[in-house]
Amino acid sequence: MVNVVQITLKGIFRDRVFHGILMTALVFLIIPTIASLSMRQVTELSITLSLSLISFILLLLSVFLGGTSLWKDIERRYSYSVLGLPLTRGRYLLGKFGGTALFLVIVCVVLGAAAFLVVSFSSNIYPSERPVIWGNMVLCIFFDALKYTLLIAFAFLFSTVSTSFFLPVFGTIAIFLAGGVTQQVYDYIHSFAGKDLAPIVKHSATGLYYILPNFSAFDLKINAIYGLPLSTQGLLLSLGYFVVYTAIILTVSVIIFSRREMR
Numbered sequence: 001m002v003n004v005v006q007i008t009l010k011g012i013f014r015d016r017v018f019h020g021i022l023m024t025a026l027v028f029l030i031i032p033t034i035a036s037l038s039m040r041q042v043t044e045l046s047i048t049l050s051l052s053l054i055s056f057i058l059l060l061l062s063v064f065l066g067g068t069s070l071w072k073d074i075e076r077r078y079s080y081s082v083l084g085l086p087l088t089r090g091r092y093l094l095g096k097f098g099g100t101a102l103f104l105v106i107v108c109v110v111l112g113a114a115a116f117l118v119v120s121f122s123s124n125i126y127p128s129e130r131p132v133i134w135g136n137m138v139l140c141i142f143f144d145a146l147k148y149t150l151l152i153a154f155a156f157l158f159s160t161v162s163t164s165f166f167l168p169v170f171g172t173i174a175i176f177l178a179g180g181v182t183q184q185v186y187d188y189i190h191s192f193a194g195k196d197l198a199p200i201v202k203h204s205a206t207g208l209y210y211i212l213p214n215f216s217a218f219d220l221k222i223n224a225i226y227g228l229p230l231s232t233q234g235l236l237l238s239l240g241y242f243v244v245y246t247a248i249i250l251t252v253s254v255i256i257f258s259r260r261e262m263r
Contacts, residue, residue: 008095009103012099031049035122036125043130043132046118047119051144051221054144058111062155066154069155070160070168088258097156143219143220150249151176153246153250157252175212184216
């Protein structure tokens, strides 16, 4: 399985999609200039733009690399030669996922370093009354990596049931959009404003809340931007949520892929 991880990493580094997405990182160079347009919150705006750019790049990588990695191998019949070796389908799938997730972590480290340089430069040129909590930024980027790793798991799940390019990519985008609003919808239907909703609507929304991923649990941008304290218990719960949810999605993916007919 380690060999599959290595091969996956090498394939991603040669992928033209990766090269195109990586060009987006050049926007880091103009963030200090854009942030300087804010007269009072230059540092805060630098943090906001840097973290938002990291999230955007990770989203693109999760959708296009996670959604096409397995599909490309099957479409080009690379999978057939690999699966002819003494390697189970489950290990092959987990190796592909591990390689893609590891690549995402590497990108996070590189982009995180770029964000730290940008924020450090902005905070030195335009000192802020509110100090930068670097630990919050590290945790924000780390939990962003967890969120998009979970999204990659969904991309692989869709790839195991699809023979086309469209379901893994657009299905992953749909999961991202749905997972970003589940917490807000849940809060609304259980608030005073949602008291007039029909019971079936409330029950359906509550059921979807527990089924769909809750990506809001990994969003720590506000804490990083304004230096707000983080709850250790909340962080541990989010970490446990990631481990359990990702394990479930990968287990289902392995089961489906193991029973899939390869033509």
